[in-house]
Every structure is written in structure tokens, then in C-alpha cells.
Amino acid sequence: xxxxxxxxxxxxxxxxxxxxxxxxxxxxxxxxxxxxxxxxxxxxxxxxxxxxxxxxxxxxxxxxxxxxxxxxxxxxxxxxxxxxxxxxxxxxxxxxxxxxxxxxxxxxxxxxxxxxxxxxxxxxxxxxxxxxxxxxxxxxxxxxxxxxxxxxxxx
Numbered sequence: 001x002x003x004x005x006x007x008x009x010x011x012x013x014x015x016x017x018x019x020x021x022x023x024x025x026x027x028x029x030x031x032x033x034x035x036x037x038x039x040x041x042x043x044x045x046x047x048x049x050x051x052x053x054x055x056x057x058x059x060x061x062x063x064x065x066x067x068x069x070x071x072x073x074x075x076x077x078x079x080x081x082x083x084x085x086x087x088x089x090x091x092x093x094x095x096x097x098x099x100x101x102x103x104x105x106x107x108x109x110x111x112x113x114x115x116x117x118x119x120x121x122x123x124x125x126x127x128x129x130x131x132x133x134x135x136x137x138x139x140x141x142x143x144x145x146x147x148x149x150x151x152x153x154x155x
Contacts, residue, residue, distance in 0.1 A: 027042075028154075030055050031055045034076065035076075036074050036076035036105075037072070037076075040072055040074040040098045040100070041062065041072045042154065043098075043107075043150045043151045043154065044061070044070060044072045044096045044098070044147065044150070045062040045070075046153065047143070047146050047147050047149070047150035048062065048068075048070060048096075049064065049065065050063055050064040050065075050068075051063055058088055058089065059071070059089055059091040060091070060092035060093075068093045068094060069094075070092065070093070070094055070095075070096055071087065071092040071094070071095045071096070072095075072096050072098065073085040073086075073087070073095060073096070073097050073098070073131075074097075074098045074099075074100060075098070075099050075100065076100045076102050077099075077100075077101075077102050078101075078102050078103060079101055079102075079108075082132075082133045083133070084130040084133065085097055085131040085136065086125065086127055086128060086129070086130055086131075087118075087122065087128050087129045087130075087131070088127065088128040090115055090118060090119060090122070090129060092115060093114065094113065094114050094115065095112070095113045095115070095118055096110060096111070096112050096113075096143065096147075097110065097112075097113065097131070097136045098110045098147060099133070106148075107144060107151060108144075109137055109142070109144050110142070110143045110144045110146075110147045111136055111139045111141055111143065112141040112143045113139055113141060117139075118131070121135045
């Protein structure tokens with residue numbers, strides 16, 4: 001692995017640009033927003049044999065062959081940190097919630113929650129709806145292994 005600790009700022013920035021360019025070339029980055037979020041959309045699409053929707057679709061991120069609309073929500077935080085997940089709408093069939101460990105870029109946990117169950121546990125918020133990490137992780141539909149396998153299979 002590249003040791004970046006001794007790189008001068010300009011070289012570090014050039015390396016960052018080169019990495020971003022390569023991720024975009026491989027198709028893992030489509031909008032340039034959250035790398036973790038965009039990457040997990042690909043992981044979920046692979047794990048569920050789904051196709052990614054256009055990035056402008058705010059309602060859901062992927063659709064399975066049977067028409068199931070999947071919304072992917074990702075948190076990329078240091079271990080121990082907690083932040084809620086925010087949904088603009090609940091116009092999808094299932095949500096796949098992914099918690100990424102920012103220290104290692106590994107999937108700590110992932111849950112699948114059908115919209116009807118989600119409606120019972122979200123709280124209204126000015127930006128839509130909020131879901132706490134504790135309510136999410138308590139959900140029994142654990143898809144962590146499924147997503148880790150799909151993540152490991154990405155080239």
C-alpha cells in the first residue's frame with residue numbers, strides 16, 4: 001500500500017485526483033459526492049442482482065429484475081460515532097442501510113428494511129424522515145455478509 005504520510009501536499013492532492021479519476025473510469029463514482037455512498041450503491045446492486053438507476057433519481061438507487069426499488073443509505077464514520085440516516089422520501093420498496101468503518105473502509109453492519117416496517121420506526125424531520133442508527137442495527141434483517149461478499153467481489 002502507498003505510504004502517504006511523507007508526501008508533500010501537492011503530491012498528495014495529485015494522488016487523490018488520480019484515484020478519483022480511476023474510480024470514475026471504473027464506474028464506481030458517478031456524481032462525485034460521497035465515495036462511500038456511491039460505492040455501496042454498486043455493492044448493493046451487485047448483491048441484489050439489481051441495476052443502478054440514474055443518479056438524478058432521489059427516490060431509490062437500484063431496481064431488481066422483479067421491480068423491487070432499493071434505496072441505499074450509507075454512513076462512513078469513525079468507530080463509536082453515531083449519526084442518523086435521512087430519507088427525503090419513502091418512495092421505494094426496501095432500504096438497505098450500510099455502516100462503513102471510516103478507519104478501515106469495511107462494512108461494519110448492514111440491514112435490509114422493507115418500507116412498511118421503516119414507516120413505523122422513522123421520525124419526521126424537516127428534510128424528510130430520520131432513522132437512528134440504534135433502531136437500524138436492532139433490525140433483524142442482517143445483510144452484512146451478503147454485502148461484504150459483494151464488496152469483496154468488486155474489481
